[in-house]
Amino acid sequence: MPRWDGIEAFVEVVRLGTFAAAARQLQVSNSHISRQVARLEQQLGLPLLYRTTRKIRLTEAGERYYTHCRQLLDGFRNAETALQALHDHPQGTLRLSSATTFGERFIAPLANDFLCRHPQLDLRLHLTNRQVDIIDEGYDVVIRMGTLQDSSLIARRLCARREYVVGSPAYFTGISQPHSLAELAHHRCLIGSRDQWRFDVEGVHREVRVQGPWQANSGPALLDAALKGLGLAQLPDYYVAPYLASGELLAVLAPFQCRDAGVWAVMPSHRQHSPKVRQFVDFLVDHLPGRLAQATSPA
Template sequence: MAHWDGIEAFVEVVRLGTFAAAARQLQVSNSHISRQVAQLEQELGLPLLYRTTRQIHLTDAGERYYARCRELLDGFREAETALQSLQERPHGVLRLSCATTFGERFLAPLVNDFLRLHPQLEMRLHLTNRQVDVIDEGYDVVIRMGTLQDSSLIARRLCERREFVVASPDYFQGVSQPHSIAELVHHRCLIGSRDVWRFDIDGLHREVRVQGPWQANSGPALLDAALKGLGLAQLPDYYVMPYLANGNLTAVLTRFQCRDAGVWAVMPRHRQHAAKVRQFVDYLVEHLPARLEQACSSTVE
């Protein structure tokens, strides 16, 4: 393809935001990247980028061209990785992201076990409660929970995950239990990383915005607040099942519980066939359910 080098340079400049970052990614000089993009614009007869002193912006033609070229480049990389042998040993750097508490408690031990089996592999594990951009931030695999939004990414279900709206018996001494979603406005809702709770209402997934006097981006902190009678909380099964079993928490609104929630490995299309990605996700499918089941069935004092 006559424009191939220029297309790759152009896509990386837009994706990474600067000529310097694109040059580092492609392991060439800044001037080489600049020449490739300029030559591409000359051959096309249209400007694709315009520069200010601080930023690079796409022209209208550049926006359309970038969308198609990025699909083309991703498809080419996907074709390359698809040809790798199924028996290939995972190698290189595997970049992962996951929610903080879930990652610390469940993912990190499995990551470490997988590394013991494949010491030639390097890991970059980033734990954050922010929803990262899988492609733009360069991740191979991102672990997500709940009901997924439609996207062009590849998703593989790792295991089941149910969410419960719970409160302690002490909390319900002062208020009646809610029997409908509308009644949540009359309750003290304890809020985690997001101020929306997920439900199935009339067969459809809904996100319901809740309000309350307490918020923290920590699952353990949210659980502790619920146990101490501060209000209602929506928490996943591996947090609450032992406390539901011993009576320290009571579940409400169970008929609205989401039926399609789960734990998912999300990955770019062009990376799904890479040995390091495929074998790691297979390992999670095999071992993660048992870890979560153990957490759900463990006893507490």
């Protein structure tokens, strides 16, 4: 199809938001992408994009064309994946995302171990506490924790994860420990990336919005604040286990503890059968529980 290169360039520009990002994704120059899109518009006789110095947006014709072209491109990639599966070994580039600290501590080392077994595979690992868009940002696998929202994505449970509400003995000097979720309103709550804490109430999952004078999108910073007596924090087991064992932190609200927040590998449905995705997720299922168990065992 003579327009194919232009269609692929157009879809990547819209999906990634800039000509530069599309050029990096397709490993060509910015000017090449610009020429391909301009040629496509000329062939169609309609403008597809409004261009400004800061961003691009779709015309009405561009919105309609993008919807159909993206389906076409996804179908082509599905066909490639189906053929790749015949080889039954991972190849190409594995695009992976995870929360920052969890990724640094557990996912990155395991991903590196996996690449040692499959040196023909390339890795693109992005660590962020932002919830990425798996489809639009082009990831093969994203590691997520907690309760998953319903979607068309495929999720596979990797292991269990417990969350604790903790405070230091210094924080509880002169203030009583909370015994109900309602009492959290009377405590200084240290807030991480989310201002909703997860609990289980009589077997039902519940989220409680908390407020406090301190907030940061960093687990280690949150842990440090809790250890220094600045307030209560909700943190997963692999952060707090050694400090609970040493008595530097005290766990509260045990009857409402979220005992299995879960760690999940989430992937687009059309990529779940790709050898690189299937085998990497299998590798995580086999090895991640042991790594977490080591991190949460008393010293």
